[in-house]
Structure formats: structure tokens, C-alpha cells
Amino acid sequence: INHKAQVFSNSTFSIGLVWDKGLRPTEKNLVDAVSYAHASLAEEKNIENMFFAPSSFSEKKNPVKIDGVDWAAIRTKYFLMAMLPHKKEAGFSSGVISAESYDLSENNFVPSFSASLKENSSILNYNLYLGPLDLDYVQELNPYLDRIMNFGWFILQPFSRSILWLLKFLHSFGINYGIILVLIAVFVRVVTGPLTKKSHQSAQKMQAIQPKLKKIQEKYKDNPQKLNQETINLYKESGTNPLGGCLPVLLQMPLLFALFIVFRSTIEFRGASFFGWISN
Numbered sequence: 001i002n003h004k005a006q007v008f009s010n011s012t013f014s015i016g017l018v019w020d021k022g023l024r025p026t027e028k029n030l031v032d033a034v035s036y037a038h039a040s041l042a043e044e045k046n047i048e049n050m051f052f053a054p055s056s057f058s059e060k061k062n063p064v065k066i067d068g069v070d071w072a073a074i075r076t077k078y079f080l081m082a083m084l085p086h087k088k089e090a091g092f093s094s095g096v097i098s099a100e101s102y103d104l105s106e107n108n109f110v111p112s113f114s115a116s117l118k119e120n121s122s123i124l125n126y127n128l129y130l131g132p133l134d135l136d137y138v139q140e141l142n143p144y145l146d147r148i149m150n151f152g153w154f155i156l157q158p159f160s161r162s163i164l165w166l167l168k169f170l171h172s173f174g175i176n177y178g179i180i181l182v183l184i185a186v187f188v189r190v191v192t193g194p195l196t197k198k199s200h201q202s203a204q205k206m207q208a209i210q211p212k213l214k215k216i217q218e219k220y221k222d223n224p225q226k227l228n229q230e231t232i233n234l235y236k237e238s239g240t241n242p243l244g245g246c247l248p249v250l251l252q253m254p255l256l257f258a259l260f261i262v263f264r265s266t267i268e269f270r271g272a273s274f275f276g277w278i279s280n
Contacts, residue, residue: 015119015124039074043069052099062098073115077265078132080129082148094120129141162258163262209238
């Protein structure tokens, strides 16, 4: 929604927009839903996030304010409300986010976030988005609004984004998401298979030289320098790398973490049917 509001007056006015009472949880698993819910303010790619998991009705979060804000947003696990001012046409923008507890049902307290924008002028010109956390939609609103989505740590983000792109690309050919998951499982097995095999082989080599290694440790237990030298010689003679079992596993971790992050929170899987009883 693109909206423009104007106040006509000879005096200096501030005009604002407030989104109150946040977004209600849409998922049956409240704990999971609340863990993703938060409000955000962004200014020059610096994002201030507000998380809140209340345990009583009286709890609340103090407001956070940022001047010169690029956008203010409230999200749940799968949905987003974002307010984006048009700075070129508007005055000096400021944004505020806050949170209070909401009693969804008996002893089920969920966060209720509020977000607001204010202009020190007579015009408030902004875009308002309320919809799914779909990367294709979100990227059109602001170049870095997609950072409110779940892509993991900085080092994991290229993997997560690539996996999401692959999911959507395969689905564009009409392939069921259940089939896509099977195909990706096979792909991951093919990619990580050689590394897993190498790790297993290295572990077997280390196990084979354990008797010799124990003899060296017993023989040179009072001479650390000689112990290290003989241990290195044993590794060289047997062609064993003590890190050979760990390194292949570590190389797989970014991909496996990225799979977990994307599969757990991507809206593309929400309500996607496979066959029979598998309808979500």
C-alpha cells in the first residue's frame, strides 16, 4: 500500500503513523512462533531488533527510537508488517518500536509489538507492506529489508540464500516441494559423501596406530620434546592426519546448518501438501 497524508497549516506540525497491537501468532506451536517474533528499526543498514517472550501480563519492553529511520517492521514466523517512508519527499523521519504482553489465552502470554513513524513536516509519504515473508516480495520494498528474514550468521547466509533459491527454482517447474526435499537430500548426500568417507577412513587410520602411539607416549612420557617428535614421525610414516577426521565434518557444517535454517522457517513449506496425510 502506498499512502500519502498531508496536514495543511501555517504552523509546524508533526504527522505520524502507528501500527498498534502487533501481529497475532498464526501457528499452533506458540513457543516456536514467539521465538521468531520481533520488531525492528533500521537506519543506514544498522538494524535494532527487539525480542520479547513475556511470562506474565504486566511485562513490557521500553520503547526504542531511531532518527533518520529507513523502515520499521514487525514480524512473526511467516508474516511481516513493514512501514517504509519516502525520505526524498518527506521530512525528517523517526521510528519507535515497543512491546507489551498479550494474554492470548489462559496462561499463554505472547508479545504484542507496536511500531510507529513520525515526520517533522506536514507530509507523511510511506509504503506499507502486510504479507508473507517471501524473499521475492520483501526485496522489492527495500534493498536490505530481507535481513529481517532468517538466513543465519553472516558466514551461513550465502548457503542459506542459495538453498532457498534452489527450492524456488525447482518449484517453478511445477515440482512438488516434497519431491524437491528428496532431490535435495540426494544432492547433499552426493556432495558430502566423499567428505564423510574421507573422515571415516582417517578415523580408521588413527584407530590402527593407537597401539604404537600408546607405546611412544609411555616410552617418552618424561621427555615432551622427544614425544612430540616421535608422534609426528609416526603420523608421517602411517600417512595419518590427526585432523583428518574433523576437517571433512567441519567443511560440511555450513551447508547442514543452512539447510536446517531454511527448512525450518521458509514460508514456501507452510501448508504445502505432499501426498496422503502429509498436508503441511
